[in-house]
Amino acid sequence: MADTSRASDLDALLGFAPDDDVPVPYMKRTHDWYLALGYGNPYRWAHYTQAPFHPLRKPLSECRATIVTTAAPYQPGKGPQGPGAPLSAAGKFYAVYSGDTSAEHDLRISHVAIDRKHTSMEDSGTWFPLPALRRAVAQGRVGSLAPRFHGAPTNRSQRHTLEVDVPQIRSRCRADGVDVALLVPNCPVCHQTLSLVARDLEQAGIATVVMGCAKDIVEHAGVPRFLFSDFPLGNGAGRPKDPQSQALTLELALLLLESAPGARTTMQSPLRWSESHEWKLDYSNPGRVTPQELARLRAEFDEVKKAAKALREAAT
Numbered sequence: 001m002a003d004t005s006r007a008s009d010l011d012a013l014l015g016f017a018p019d020d021d022v023p024v025p026y027m028k029r030t031h032d033w034y035l036a037l038g039y040g041n042p043y044r045w046a047h048y049t050q051a052p053f054h055p056l057r058k059p060l061s062e063c064r065a066t067i068v069t070t071a072a073p074y075q076p077g078k079g080p081q082g083p084g085a086p087l088s089a090a091g092k093f094y095a096v097y098s099g100d101t102s103a104e105h106d107l108r109i110s111h112v113a114i115d116r117k118h119t120s121m122e123d124s125g126t127w128f129p130l131p132a133l134r135r136a137v138a139q140g141r142v143g144s145l146a147p148r149f150h151g152a153p154t155n156r157s158q159r160h161t162l163e164v165d166v167p168q169i170r171s172r173c174r175a176d177g178v179d180v181a182l183l184v185p186n187c188p189v190c191h192q193t194l195s196l197v198a199r200d201l202e203q204a205g206i207a208t209v210v211m212g213c214a215k216d217i218v219e220h221a222g223v224p225r226f227l228f229s230d231f232p233l234g235n236g237a238g239r240p241k242d243p244q245s246q247a248l249t250l251e252l253a254l255l256l257l258e259s260a261p262g263a264r265t266t267m268q269s270p271l272r273w274s275e276s277h278e279w280k281l282d283y284s285n286p287g288r289v290t291p292q293e294l295a296r297l298r299a300e301f302d303e304v305k306k307a308a309k310a311l312r313e314a315a316t
Contacts, residue, residue: 026188026283026284028216038298045217047221051202052263059143063144063180066148071108072092078091083122084121085110088110096152098151112154112190115283119240125243126239126240129211141251183208191212194210212227213235213236224263224264230268
């Protein structure tokens with residue numbers, strides 16, 4: 001048996017990080033989690049080895065920018081959707097929507113499987129960087145804001161995303177004369193959805209950058225540019241209640257738009273979520289949950305799926 005205490009002492013002496021202080025393996029965690037809950041037929045994630053790439057044709061200070069989000073507009077009367085809200089099918093949206101970038105918006109993420117244990121869902125600046133992008137425009141860093149931002153539904157069906165949602169987002173971006181798009185996903189499937197959107201927009205001549213936290217999912221899908229923040233899900237645009245973090249995260253995304261040498265370029269933010277990496281060990285980790293808790297979560301998830309199916313059918 002290995003002497004773990006001696007290994008830890010040596011790590012401390014050499015300044016090494018713990019071996020499990022690495023990006024969360026969301027695809028494996030999700031696979032193991034659903035098996036532990038009793039579901040079969042593991043999900044197959046979108047996978048491409050090649051990605052399109054459209055370099056900027058003019059300075060960013062002359063470009064028109066938009067945001068593509070998976071956050072949902074707040075829906076009064078649809079149950080808790082604020083900080084600490086449980087996963088809610090009622091808080092979801094099932095069709096592409098667009099919003100006026102000159103107005104204020106109350107977008108929330110209670111409908112997605114973000115990390116509810118380690119983040120608060122209190123500051124929308126961590127998942128919807130419209131205020132930060134407005135400041136970048138005012139400072140001349142970005143040329144202008146497109147008149148609309150766009151919401152992409154979180155859908156486990158890649159076919160539906162590619163055949164129904166993606167063309168609508170592309171059409172709206174083209175109509176608005178968009179040059180660059182910032183795509184900010186939240187849950188694991190959100191990261192896949194916006195990776196597929198980014199690939200399509202890039203093929204349409206719009207430069208993109210995905211700002212996210214699920215490194216394995218985005219890189220598996222193959223995107224042009226990816227700004228990776230090693231934060232809990234739901235914080236792709238920076239730490240909550242930390243304007244400097246959010247400003248730096250946006251600036252890194254803009255730098256990546258300008259400097260990426262080609263497709264599949266990943267830049268990692270230098271920011272750390274906290275002193276401890278323990279949060280990385282908790283997300284969808286069946287080894288950290290009792291059998292009784294797994295049974296409770298299975299029943300809860302079944303109810304959410306049932307409600308989501310009914311809402312989806314009503315929306316089509």
